[in-house]
Amino acid sequence: MQLSLVDYVLWLASPICQIGVLVALFRRGFYKEYPYFFSYSVLQVLSTGWLLLAQHSVSLYFYGYWISFAIGVVISFAVLQEIFKEAFRPYEALRDLSVILFRWSLLVLVLVGGMWAISTIHAQGRGSITDIVLLADRSVRLMQCGLVFFLLLFSEYLGISRRHVLFGIALGFGLFASVNMLVATGMAHPGHTMLLRRINMAAYDVAALIWLCYTVLAPSRSTVLAAVRTQEWNAALEDARVPAGADSLLDSMDRTVERLLYPGEEVKVNVPAGTHS
Numbered sequence: 001m002q003l004s005l006v007d008y009v010l011w012l013a014s015p016i017c018q019i020g021v022l023v024a025l026f027r028r029g030f031y032k033e034y035p036y037f038f039s040y041s042v043l044q045v046l047s048t049g050w051l052l053l054a055q056h057s058v059s060l061y062f063y064g065y066w067i068s069f070a071i072g073v074v075i076s077f078a079v080l081q082e083i084f085k086e087a088f089r090p091y092e093a094l095r096d097l098s099v100i101l102f103r104w105s106l107l108v109l110v111l112v113g114g115m116w117a118i119s120t121i122h123a124q125g126r127g128s129i130t131d132i133v134l135l136a137d138r139s140v141r142l143m144q145c146g147l148v149f150f151l152l153l154f155s156e157y158l159g160i161s162r163r164h165v166l167f168g169i170a171l172g173f174g175l176f177a178s179v180n181m182l183v184a185t186g187m188a189h190p191g192h193t194m195l196l197r198r199i200n201m202a203a204y205d206v207a208a209l210i211w212l213c214y215t216v217l218a219p220s221r222s223t224v225l226a227a228v229r230t231q232e233w234n235a236a237l238e239d240a241r242v243p244a245g246a247d248s249l250l251d252s253m254d255r256t257v258e259r260l261l262y263p264g265e266e267v268k269v270n271v272p273a274g275t276h277s
Helices: 005-027 035-054 058-087 092-124 129-154 165-187 193-217 223-241 249-261 263-270
Strands: none
Touching (some): 035 058, 058 129, 058 165
């Protein structure tokens, strides 16, 4: 496969950024908090180096590409769970629930991917391992997009600043996942294949640049906001676990939501009027 200078630039930009990501993760100690993301970055750098060396051998390039691609899909699942667990780490009352939600969402995506694979095999008359890997990759991309929307909506309540490295990791994956899914849809139709591939590589380069900027410049989790939110959420959720006598389930849920969204007002209401000393 003959590559132009533009292709080489787009191809090599991401591993160069990810080498910087690895250095930043190691120097700032983030590799201990995000070991799977660290492993993912190592894999991407090593796989690019291998593909550069094997690009003149069709068989070595083919097997090297698909093996690294499959391993990357598996590690991407682990990175997703790592981000999800880290987001809920300060909240003991939600920790078990977050794990259950992640596993059920993963199960649903596996079932949908399996049905999609069966229908594709019957419709197109082919059933290779690469098709299964591609379907698993699309499931990962879908989860990454959903994770970014989740963090955009609930980052404030989880005590995660949008400058935090956790948000940057999710943002990079979500940006690339959204473009990758659009490119995959475009690839199903003939024409503009090279342009779509370059768009896909450029999107990954942007994601790697986002990771580099966040790992180098991002502060740690906002400890003050996280501590306040942790106490509020844990207290509200622990109260919700206790039966409230004559209160209905809807009343309990409504009271919990009010405590989570308007903690300051609740404190004012609960302070008796005659307690001034």
